[in-house]
Amino acid sequence: MTYSDQELLAFLNGDLDGKRAAEIEQTMRVDRDLESRVMALDPVASPVREAMIALPGRHILKDLEKSAFVSDVSAGKSRQWLKLAAVLVLGAVMGGSAM
């Protein structure tokens, strides 16, 4: 089944009759190319994308990059400290028993 751009635009605008619209919707579920065509024709998608893609700003991103991994890094560091402490204690115990 082929659909003209005009028909697909009418579908996107909700101007197509129910039966035909349902048919396009059904076809899109199995036809990736049709889905891509519909997405590309969508008159609202592009202005929305252009506006929204600017979010988040640089400062928010920088803060996120720092904070998103802080807990992870500090958890890693504390594990390292624990390992180090365990080695020191073990060393002290072994050293003590050798004397």
Place this chain on the structure above:
Amino acid sequence: MKPRSVRDLLPRSLPSIWRFALSLTGDVEMTNDLVQSTCLRAVEKADQFRSSGSFEGWCLQICRSIWLNELRSRASRQDKAFATLDVDQIPDLAPGIEHNLYAKEIISRVMALPDAQRSVVELVFVQQFTYSEAAVILDIPIGTVMSRLHASRKALKEFAGVTKREKRKEQ
């Protein structure tokens, strides 16, 4: 996948995760917290990611799951609209957008959509996931994705149409 690989991939996905989180929460502070939780969870669950799938899609599924749990724990699930969030409350818009009234107006209108529509708009219009991918991320039928998009389009169309005509006049 190893946690280190996930940590390497995450910075590139942060903008997408942040916008999606904003579409769920409607609040900048909650968004930042949600993004942080998502990153940590992604690192913890690194071994569950299959490299055949979309990394961003996987992160967004985690993000949504954390948000739903948060909502459940607060027992405050309401279909609140974003209307309360003023674009000017987003402290740090990307360069160029501060003075771009058109972009600000569009963001405001997207924010004013009900949250169910907002997240679909973010995934399909902005992040360009296919309808079926968006359905998987949101765990809803593809028909629901389409009907939510249709409703959003109705709400956003008038403004986008008017602005396009104005732009054409200017040229």
